[in-house]
Amino acid sequence: MPxxxxxxxxxxxxxxxxxxxxxxxxxDTVAKGQPLLEIETDKxxxxxxxxxxxxxxxIKVQPGTDVPVGETIAWxxxxxxxxxxxxxxxxxxxxxxxxxxxxATSERPGAGSSRGVSTRITPKARRLAAEHGVELxxxxxxxxxxxxxxxxxxxxAHKPATGSPSNSLSxxxxxxxxxxxxxxxxxxxxxxxxxxxATTLREEHDKLAPIVHSSYGVKLTYTxxxxxxxxxxxxxxxxxxxxxxxxxxxxxxxxNVAIAIAVDDGVVAPVIHRADASDLGKxxxxxxxxxxxxxxxxxxxxxxxxxxxxxxNLGMLGVDAFSAVIVPPQAAILAVGRIMDRVVAADGHPAIxxxxxxxxxSDHRVVDGAHVAMFLQDLAQAIEDPQGxxx
Numbered sequence: 001m002p003x004x005x006x007x008x009x010x011x012x013x014x015x016x017x018x019x020x021x022x023x024x025x026x027x028d029t030v031a032k033g034q035p036l037l038e039i040e041t042d043k044x045x046x047x048x049x050x051x052x053x054x055x056x057x058x059i060k061v062q063p064g065t066d067v068p069v070g071e072t073i074a075w076x077x078x079x080x081x082x083x084x085x086x087x088x089x090x091x092x093x094x095x096x097x098x099x100x101x102x103x104a105t106s107e108r109p110g111a112g113s114s115r116g117v118s119t120r121i122t123p124k125a126r127r128l129a130a131e132h133g134v135e136l137x138x139x140x141x142x143x144x145x146x147x148x149x150x151x152x153x154x155x156x157a158h159k160p161a162t163g164s165p166s167n168s169l170s171x172x173x174x175x176x177x178x179x180x181x182x183x184x185x186x187x188x189x190x191x192x193x194x195x196x197x198a199t200t201l202r203e204e205h206d207k208l209a210p211i212v213h214s215s216y217g218v219k220l221t222y223t224x225x226x227x228x229x230x231x232x233x234x235x236x237x238x239x240x241x242x243x244x245x246x247x248x249x250x251x252x253x254x255x256n257v258a259i260a261i262a263v264d265d266g267v268v269a270p271v272i273h274r275a276d277a278s279d280l281g282k283x284x285x286x287x288x289x290x291x292x293x294x295x296x297x298x299x300x301x302x303x304x305x306x307x308x309x310x311x312x313n314l315g316m317l318g319v320d321a322f323s324a325v326i327v328p329p330q331a332a333i334l335a336v337g338r339i340m341d342r343v344v345a346a347d348g349h350p351a352i353x354x355x356x357x358x359x360x361x362s363d364h365r366v367v368d369g370a371h372v373a374m375f376l377q378d379l380a381q382a383i384e385d386p387q388g389x390x391x
Contacts, residue, residue, distance in 0.1 A: 002084055003052040005036065005074040007067040008301060015124035016066045016150055019073065020045055026059050030076065037073075038297075045297045046304070052076045058083035066149040068122055120147035132157035176266040180325050187244075187326050188364040194376045196383045198339045198356040201225060204386045208280060216281045223259060223313045224284040226336060229382040231255045231275035231283075232389050234309055237375045241308045243329040244366050250329075258307035258327065259287055261294045268294050269327060271307040280390055315339060321357040331366035335359040356383070 007017045020038040024030055036050040050056075054076040061073040075083045120141065121129070125148045129136055134156045141148035154174055201222070209220040234241045234255045243250045255276040258269035270290035275283055293299045309331075312324045315338035324335040337357040344353050358379070362372050382389040 002057075002078075002081060003054065003076040004072045005051060005056075005076060007039070007061075007069050007071050007073055008048060009069045015127075016068050016122055017041060018066050018151070019061050019063055021063050022056075022059065023047070024050075024056050026056055026074075028056050029079075030054065030056055041304075046299050046301050048301065050076060054078055055081075066122060066124075066143065066151055120145060122147065122149055124150045125153045128153040128157070173265045183325050183328050187328060189326060189361050190364050190369070191323050192360050192362070192369065192372045192376060193321070194358045194360075194380055196356045196358060196380045197344075198354045198383060201356075201383050201386055202339065202354055204390075212281045212284050216285045218284050218288040220280070220284050221287070222315065222339070223311065223336075224280065224287050225386060226313065226334075226383075227257050227259060227272060227275055227287065227311055228278070228280045228283045229386060229389055230309065230311060230334060230379065231257050231272075231278075233375065233379045233382055235276045236378060237371065239367050239371050240332050240362075240375050242331050242366055243308065244331065244363055245329050249366050252308045254306070254308065256306045256308045258310040258330075259290065260310060260312035260324075261291055263294055263297075268299065268304065269307060269310050270294055270299055270303045271305065273306060310334070311336065315356070321359055323359050324361050326361050326363055330363075332360055332362045332372075335361065 007019075018040040020040050022037050023035050024037075030036060030050040030053070032051065032053050033049050035047040036056070037048050038045055039048055040046075055078070057075050057077045059074045061067055061071075067073060077083060120143070121136070122143070128134070128150055129148075132153060134153050136148065139148055139152060139156060140146065141152050143149045143152075205220060205222060205225055208225075212218065212220040212224075234257075238251055239249075241252050241255055243252060254274050256271050256273045257275040258271045260267050260269045270293070272278070272283055272286045272290070278286070290299070290303055293303065307327065307330060310324075310327050310333040312333060313336040314322060315336055317338075319337055320340065321337040322335050324333045326333050335358070337359075339354045339356050341352050342355045343350050344355065345351070346353070358376065360372055360376060
């Protein structure tokens with residue numbers, strides 16, 4: 001029996017996905033779990049695996065096309081098996097009615113009708129048109145049969161005035177900017193800063209780095225240490241690991257730490273799942289693998305899903321401290337500055353210690369100042385005594 005290949009939903013509230021490339025040709029034999037196609041979301045270009053063993057057949061969508069979530073784009077069939085009859089005519093097409101320039105009353109078009117015209121438009125494009133104030137009357141869609149896609153709306157919304165210079169953004173960068181704006185304008189952020197003595201963390205890193213490299217073949221980073229420690233502290237403070245869904249707080253059963261990684265088009269945040277239950281070497285290995293996949297554009301949907309807390313570390317770039325924007329529906333994101341020698345008071349006398357600045361951005365609908373302060377207190381203790389938390 002043929003298996004349908006559909007445009008998957010990789011993120012909450014996702015309505016469409018852009019097909020970037022087919023990784024196999026029509027007629028090729030594919031195996032279940034083998035990379036089949038690449039799609040683009042607002043986070044990254046992701047590989048999607050084949051849902052079954054068989055032969056790729058009946059490709060309906062070509063690269064560069066925005067496709068509604070759940071729509072069939074191809075089939076996997078047995079050798080010699082025919083694909084199902086095209087059922088596109090049975091699917092409901094969402095339309096909006098756009099008035100003519102003569103201001104006549106809009107109506108569904110029919111044979112000989114000239115009073116209105118029905119414009120095919122995807123749900124996401126319709127939402128973006130309303131948000132950006134894009135007039136649909138004279139907009140030509142680039143989709144099948146002239147359907148207006150999200151990219152058409154974004155292109156119209158960001159089209160520069162005649163003669164003015166423009167720096168065009170990629171779809172990933174533009175949608176990332178859109179997601180960041182939405183978070184900043186809808187999530188009630190508040191920020192708490194804590195300075196931590198990183199003397200023992202530095203010593204533990206130097207002691208564990210050769211062990212991790214010998215066992216797992218990867219270089220241990222401070223981000224790895226922080227991810228493992230943060231995950232263990234989150235297990236003790238589940239409210240910081242919760243999410244805001246709709247108008248309610250949802251407690252997440254697993255601690256899944258996302259790591260912000262810079263790529264050519266912006267920032268992605270692949271996820272280390274159940275980081276609180278993984279030893280330091282496994283965390284380091286997963287972080288390394290995810291970083292390599294992110295920078296080569298080979299992340300899979302599962303790599304970006306399910307994050308419950310995010311760490312953004314700019315210390316390696318010489319940043320002392322910064323505030324990060326929350327990734328909804330997560331409740332918080334930790335911004336990490338560099339480890340820097342500073343003069344601090346020690347036993348009533350000035351001393352030089354390696355210090356690190358942590359800034360926690362939190363959603364005030366989910367947590368309050370007391371929750372955050374207690375979390376940072378335990379995290380500071382974990383950083384100052386990592387061996388006790390990693391044992």
